[in-house]
Amino acid sequence: MLWILFSDQVLAWLVPDGARQALYQSWKGAFYVVITALLAWWLLRRAERAETIVSSTPEQVRQLVRMVPVGVCSIGFDERILVSNAKMREMLGLPGRQGDGPLYLRDLLRGEDLLSCRQGMVRLRAGGQEQPYQAELRWHSIDGRTEVPALVTMALARGFDGLPLHFACVLQDVGAIRSAREALERSETSLRLALDGSGDGLWDWNIPGAAGSYSSNFMRLLHYQGNDFAHDFAWPDLLHPRDRRRVQAAVTHAIRCGTPFSELARLRRFDGEYRWFQGRGMRHLDADGRPERFSGILTDMTSHREAEERQRLASVVFDNTIEGVIVTDANNRILSVNPAFVHAMGYTEAEVLGQTPALFKSGRHSRDFYAQMWSTLNSVGYWRGEIWNRRKNGEVFPEAMSLSVVRDGEGRVRQYVCMFSDISQQKASEARLDYLAHYDTLTGLPNRVLFLRQLESALHEARHDGEMMAVLLVDIDRFKDVNDSYGHPVGDQLLRYAGQVLGRGLRHGDLLARFGGDEFALLVRRVAQTSLLEERVRAMMGELSLPWFAPGGMEMTTSVTVGISLYPRHAGTARDLLQGADAALYQAKSDGRATYRYFSDEMTSRARERIEVETRLRRAVAAGQLVLYFQPQVDIASGCIVGAEALVRWNDPDEGLIPPARFIPVAEATGVIGEIGDWVLVEACRQGQRWRDEGLPPLTLAVNVSPRQFLLGDMVGRIAEVLEETGFPAQNLELEVTEGALMEREQDGLQALRRLRALGARIAIDDFGTGYSSLAYLKRFPLDVLKIDRSFITGLPDDADDVAISATIIAMGHSLGVEVLAEGVETPEQLAFLRGKGCDRFQGYLCSRPVPAGEFAALLRANVQQFRVAAVP
Known part of the structure; x- marks a missing residue:
């Protein structure tokens, strides 16, 4: 009813349409009928099984009661004995087999005993109590001669449907119970003693x-x-x-x-x-x-x-350890293997049981190896090491193996236990790591570590044999330009190509290595004459200068620079030979590249001086030994000081003032120029703001920016920070950049100049005329000043070339709409020429040498006073 009511409500809510609702009602009714039929069928099947079980119960009871050691019987509601076991028949002297006539309860009980039993049966049937009926009754044999006191326990047996079937009755001989109780007490005493002992x-x-x-x-x-x-x-x-x-x-x-x-x-x-x-x-x-x-x-x-936990843990470890385990008996016959062994060796456990480990021999070890292994095992009790064994598929592989002896209490060998792990991957990794540690992955050539190791060995042989050797350092010229212009894949191809060409001329005992970047090292053994070595070097350089084709079909040419150090003429150790070759390479690069140079003592002294200057320079920057000097920049038309160039000097406590020409190149090469340039920028802006605060007339301060500063890092952001920190106006700051720095990375340089112009700073091209000097390039850059290099001012006004170049630069600058400033003006004749050509400004010894900040301020005040006096009528 609940189903019908609930489903009707849900159907009416889900399907408001009457026609569709009637259709779904029909389907719902059909579903209800099917479910009801299935339930009815299931209930009928259960009833059939219950009847089958009930009908078979008497026979099952008969089979059961025959085995029970007490008297057992079943009594019908008409008091007829239905089933009885042998024990009951023995107790009451019943015949061995049931006769044709039925046996009733009244044939076995008399008087009060029969009445008591009947009352108990009535109570059981009435269901007034759940406990069985129990009483001690006097039972009689059929002939009435024997009376047996027995304890009867009776219960009502019901079917699966809950309906009563018959009475189940158990008879226990009272005498036997007493005997059993006494025996139980005796057994309990014995049991207690046994328990106390256990x-x-x-x-x-x-x-x-x-x-x-x-x-x-x-x-x-x-x-x-x-x-x-x-x-x-x-x-x-x-x-x-x-x-x-x-x-x-x-x-x-x-x-x-x-x-x-x-x-x-x-x-x-x-x-x-x-x-x-x-x-x-x-x-x-x-x-x-x-x-x-x-x-x-x-x-x-x-x-x-x-103990069980230890055994379980040992079993778990045995089954789950990643190491293969083999257990053999004293005769070396395999008793057990674990799953890791099966996985590693390819054999099943059944295939190896009873076999000896000789089944896995690889054939790579001699008899002496195995004899030594067994000798160690028997004397020490274990052996550990690496061994090669063979899998079922024939593959030979390395193992890390541990073999131990298991002895009994008397010291006799009972078992051998072998644990091993496959170290194929480890060996492969070690080989790979060894390769990576000693070889260059790009060219496949030995690296610096392996080269030095083999150079030491070669030196040892050369000392013994008295031979001469040469160490060559080969550097690919302008390799950075190739990477920047064509990309690293082309650069990598160039390195591989150079390695192949250098390797073609190797003789027995020679060694070629790549030290990293674009630098190769070549060890040449048994050098008979330096002329023959030079001939070989020229041939190598000539072959490398031939055109070659990069990926994509692009034809390219390159050149190399070589530094040479000879043993024993130049050095006697591997380190000194490499250091000498490196010094020679540095000299060859300084001499224009695409050449070779031998090492000399002078190179070592220069290299050491560079290192010494670098070390002292780094300390000088940290110790505040740098000072700024200022050289005036004068307006040619008026003679008024309109600006100054800030120039750094190194005031060493021992040597005094060290000129820039001595330490600036070292600073450029070592990267210290970044710290120096940043210090000059900050100090120049601070000093310029001090002069403004002192009431001096406004002037432009020019600060040199090194190519490293210009091309690396956020130079524009740093300049903005310095200007904000010092308060110095951006329009009074002039940044001097060389043509080379602009043209090395043209697009980046153009973007940086535009950002500086947006910041308000002025831009000057320094040393103009010594680089590209291209109007097509220069017109793209937002410039304010062109500075004519001093090398073109020296010959004025007599040198025709200097006259032509200076006049052209002035005209070019004016055509671009920028000011032109001449550097290094030292004579009135030079100034007169520049004035005649329309040059805007000059700086040089004619006006003043670079001076400290205090002297420059005095010079500026004197210049201002001079113009004031000249202005008085």
């Missing part, structure tokens, strides 16, 4: 009285030291929290259902230690069939469990 503890709980008794061993197991164990012992409180609920449930179930109790749990002894105990027990019923007692034994299983 160390197990016995408990016996009286369930209705909630009291218990415990053996002395029980108290000893729990380390009880008090006087009232029954009062102090509360087993639920002693159970480990993780075991408490499980054990309590098991005890309750055993008492309620009569199933044996057996649980392993942790109990806290009275000394506070938790230990594992095994409890095994059984409930006992009273005469009315109610649970009366619950007794059992307690066994300390801690040692046993620890």
Whole structure:
């Protein structure tokens, strides 16, 4: 009814359309009929099985009762004995087989006993009590001669449908019960003695009285030291929290259902230690069939469990370890292998059991190897090392193996245990790492480490044989331009090509290596004459200068520069030979590249001087030994000082002022120029702001920017920070950049100049005329000043070339709309020429040498005063 009402409501809510609703009602009715039919069929099947079971019960009962050691029978509601077992027939002297006539209860009981039994049957059928009927009755044999006192226990047997079938009756001989009770008491005494001897503890709980008794061993197991164990012992409180609920449930179930109790749990002894105990027990019923007692034994299983845990752990480790394990007997016959062995070797366990490990021999080891291994094993008890073995598929592979001897208590060999791991990947990784550590991955040539190692070995042989050797350092010219112009793939191809060409001329004993970047090292053995070596070097340089084709079909040419150091003429150690070749290479680059140079002592002294200057220069920057000098820039038309160039000087405590020509190139080469340039920028802006605060007329301060500063880092951002920090106006700051710095990275340079112009700073091209001097290039850059290099001013006005170049630069600058400034003006004739050509400004000794800030301020004040006096009528 609920289904019908609920489904109608849901259907009306989901399908408001009446026609569709009627269709779905039909489908719903059909579904209801199908489900009802299936349920009816299922119930009928259950009834059939119940009837089958009930009909077969008497025969099953007959088979069961024959095996029961007490008298058992079933009694029908008409008091007829339906089934009886041999024990009952023996007790009552019944015939061995049932006769044709039925046997009734009145044939076995008399008077009050029969009445009592009938009353019990009536109560059982009435269902007034659930407990079975139990009474001690006098049973008689068929002939009436024998009377047997027996305890009868009778219960009503019901079918699966709950309907009563018959009475089940159990007869126990009272005399036998007494004998059994006495025997039980004797067995309990023996059992108690046995338990005391075994160390197990016995408990016996009286369930209705909630009291218990415990053996002395029980108290000893729990380390009880008090006087009232029954009062102090509360087993639920002693159970480990993780075991408490499980054990309590098991005890309750055993008492309620009569199933044996057996649980392993942790109990806290009275000394506070938790230990594992095994409890095994059984409930006992009273005469009315109610649970009366619950007794059992307690066994300390801690040692046993620890041993099992160790054994389980060993088994788990054996099965799951990633190392292969083989266990053999004393005769070296395989007893067991683990799954890792099967995976590593390819054999199944069945294939190797009974075999010897000789099955896996690779053939790579001699007899002496195995003899030494067994000698070590027998003397020390174990052997560890690397060994090659063979898999089932024939593959030979390396193993890291540990072999141990297992002896018994008398020292006799019982087993051998072998553990191994496949180290193929490790060996491959080691080989790969060794290759990466000693070879260049791009060219496949040895690297610096391997070259130095083999150079040491070659030097040792050369000393012994008295031969001459040469170490050559080969550098590819302008390799950076190739990378920047065509990309690193073309650069990598060039390096591989150079390595192949250099390797073609190698003779026996020679060695070629790549040191990194574009630098190669070549060791030439047995140099008879330097002229022959030079001939070989020229041939090598000539071959490398030939055109070659890059990926994509692009034809390219290159050149190399070579530095040469000879043994024993120039050096006697590997380090000194390389250092000499490097100094020679540096000299060859300084001499214009695409050439070779031998090492000389002068090169070493220059190199050492560079290193010394670099070290001292770094300390000077940190110690504040740098100072700024200022050289005036004069407007040619008016003679007024309109600006100054800030020039750095190194005021060394020992040498005094060190000229820029000595330390600026070192600073450029080592990267210290970045720190120096940043210091000059900050200090120049600070000084310019001080002069402004002192009321001096505004002037432009020119600061040189090195190519490294211009092309690396955020120069524009740094200049903006300095201007904001010092307060110096951006329009009074003039940044001098060389043509080379602009043209090296044209696009980046153009972007940087535009950002500087947006910042408000002025831009000057320094040393103009010594570089590209291209109007097509210059017109693209936002410039303010062109500075004519001093080399074109020196010959004025007599040198025709200097006259032509200077005049052209002035005209070019004016055509671009920028000012032109001449450097290095020292004579009035030079100034007169520049004035005549329309040059805007000049600087040089004619006006003043570079001077400290204080002297420049005095010079500027004198210039201002001069113009004031000249202005008075």
